[in-house]
Amino acid sequence: MPHVVFVAPRFLENTNRYVRAFAALEGVTLSVVSADPESAIPEALRPRIAGHYAVPNVVDGEQLTAAVRAISRGVGRVDRLAGALEQLQTPMAQARDVLGIEGINSAVARNFRDKDRMKEVLRAHGVPVARSVLVRSLRELALFVGHVGYPVIVKPQAGLGSRATFRVESPEDLAALASKGALPTDAQPLQVEEFVRAREHTCETVTVRGVPVWRSGTRYFPTPLEVLETPWVQYCVLLPRDPGEEPWASFAPTNAAALAALFGEHASSAAGTALTHMEWFLREDGTALVNEVGARPPGVHIMPMMSMAHETDMVRDWAELIAFDRFVPKARRWAAGAAFFRGQGRGTRVVSVLGVEDAVAAAGDALVEMRAPKVGAARAEGYEGEGWALVKHASTEGAKRALKALIEHVQVRYG
Ligand SMILES: Nc1ncnc2c1ncn2[C@@H]1O[C@H](COP(=O)(O)OP(=O)(O)OP(=O)(O)O)[C@@H](O)[C@H]1O
Ligand SMILES: [Mg+2]
Structure with a gap:
């Protein structure tokens, strides 16, 4: 036992x-x-x-x-x-x-937690990633910009929740990093990457002792960076109806190569039994780049979305995977999505929430669950927003329509 x-x-x-x-x-x-x-x-x-x-x-x-x-x-x-x-x-x-x-040891954990190391390992295994460097001074940062040009993106070496992640587009932005507390030093190096103009997707993978046995994927509308840069924007995550849908299907070999690289020689041990959350970019020219990978269940409601789409309980399935190295692949039955409600205006509290009833009516049968923003609530930090709704539909387009209806109708104001 x-x-x-x-x-x-x-x-x-x-x-x-x-x-x-x-x-x-x-x-x-x-x-x-x-x-x-x-x-x-x-x-x-x-x-x-x-x-x-x-x-x-x-x-x-x-x-x-x-x-x-x-x-x-x-x-x-x-x-x-x-x-x-x-x-x-x-x-x-x-x-x-x-x-x-048994399980993920410090060497493997570092491949997942240290963004610089992750990209080094992926690159060494031929997995496409953005050009990147870990810098310890503004001079090193400027040198990297000299190679790749503006814009670049800077972020903490072991970040999460897109915190302290900035787009740097000009020498003025570079100079302004100090005021944002994002100055690279020996004690606090910064991860710097060429800015990738792309659509952002995820790939959730179940591996059993290093072997991928099941995949699911989503798309972010818009990207987490745009969400953070644009405080009033509402956003959605979409999980398509068909697991064979593009661009997710074509990403599978890259996903497999990236996971094999990160688990490394430990893949076939208990370390390689995991549900991973990979974020990846799809550029205009159709090429994909791996951005980052978490060796843990995904956030932003992807767990309940996967549960709905596959008529299962992914939390239970994950527990079983970890405890017994066992996973029964799930068939996809629905498209699913999550909408995140965020407010407009200045201020630290939610002062009005409009359009909830209209949103519910417009989303129709696709709406599964909703947490409406609450008047009086303190303004949320980060990208999770003031409230959310989950949808499921028999088609990808139907789920998209429901998400659009939700974020178009719900209006939150801060004051
Ligand atoms: N090289 C890049 N080019 C363009 N955008 C990027 C790049 N790196 C990161 N971003 C944007 O910044 C966001 C946050 O970056 P990243 O995922 O690396 O950090 P994180 O803090 O671990 O994120 P989270 O915990 O929110 O997933 C990404 O989702 C993406 O929108
Ligand atoms: Mg991320």
């Missing part, structure tokens, strides 16, 4: 889904590490949790290692250490290394 330790920072709605999924697996001993105290574990789950250990900071590798060690002493040998958040990937790898737990 595998003993799985799941790292749940807090017992919040989304995390509880994952805890519940592991708890529901027959033949699994489940323990949990959290920052929340034991009293915060939902009542219904308690009888299923063999061991619990709280640490103040679960993303601290040493604290996490101490917690997992304590659980292994109390409950028994730990077979799998799992967590869904990007920030957990490096500390979990550190704990696996120290405690001898």
